Amino acid sequence: MDHRERHARLFNRIAIPYSWFFAGQTRSYAQCFDIGRRALPSPHGKRALDIGCGTGAFTSALRAEGWDVEGIDVAQEMIAQAAKSGLRCSVVDILGAHGIADASFDLVSAAYVAHGLPLEDRLILYRECRRISRDTVLFHDYSEHKRLLTSIVEYLEGGDYFNFIRTVRQELAENFSAVTVLSVGPQSAWYVCKV
Numbered sequence: 001m002d003h004r005e006r007h008a009r010l011f012n013r014i015a016i017p018y019s020w021f022f023a024g025q026t027r028s029y030a031q032c033f034d035i036g037r038r039a040l041p042s043p044h045g046k047r048a049l050d051i052g053c054g055t056g057a058f059t060s061a062l063r064a065e066g067w068d069v070e071g072i073d074v075a076q077e078m079i080a081q082a083a084k085s086g087l088r089c090s091v092v093d094i095l096g097a098h099g100i101a102d103a104s105f106d107l108v109s110a111a112y113v114a115h116g117l118p119l120e121d122r123l124i125l126y127r128e129c130r131r132i133s134r135d136t137v138l139f140h141d142y143s144e145h146k147r148l149l150t151s152i153v154e155y156l157e158g159g160d161y162f163n164f165i166r167t168v169r170q171e172l173a174e175n176f177s178a179v180t181v182l183s184v185g186p187q188s189a190w191y192v193c194k195v
């Protein structure tokens with residue numbers, strides 16, 4: 001089994017316990033919008049795609065902001081949980097998502113997805129986001145400020161967290177025309193990228 005299959009299997013397994021945190025997560029994401037909303041285009045009449053939507057907390061926060069939003073995720077069990085909140089969502093692997101048309105969304109987001117992928121897959125994620133968005137790409141993810149519990153969880157998850165937080169700014173600068181970084185929490189940031 002390769003790392004992509006292991007990753008999807010992990011999120012299929014933890015979908016139900018993950019969903020227990022949906023309400024708290026959505027509230028915390030709503031507070032991030034209070035800090036970062038001004039860095040995004042106005043949502044009215046505009047389409048957003050939330051990549052790696054999981055149980056749908058960030059998707060739900062985008063919907064509350066007024067975006068016409070849909071979510072995609074590679075893990076079917078996560079999508080099953082997101083659908084329970086009435087979100088439009090479907091099972092799609094963004095690393096092979098050739099069915100999504102070029103420039104078909106005004107905003108493309110990915111919350112806590114990028115740090116979990118190895119660099120080679122992150123570069124595919126950035127390329128796909130650039131292709132699909134006609135304006136802005138928003139990565140909500142970890143900042144360089146580490147916390148012990150997160151470090152332990154991320155070590156156990158086996159993603160690329162430790163490299164990601166060191167190199168994310170440089171990676172994004174190389175892959176997008178402009179990047180604004182906003183601190184939205186003690187260990188989280190919004191990376192607002194222009195295609």
Ligand SMILES: C[S@@+](CC[C@H](N)C(=O)[O-])C[C@H]1O[C@@H](n2cnc3c(N)ncnc32)[C@H](O)[C@@H]1O
Binds near residue numbers: 053056072074093112
């Ligand atoms: C840490 S969870 C974050 C979920 C959600 N965005 C949130 O903030 O609660 C990462 C999500 O990314 C999804 N994911 C990972 N690789 C993916 C891929 N290649 N295509 C689509 N989704 C992917 C996982 O299945 C998982 O649901």
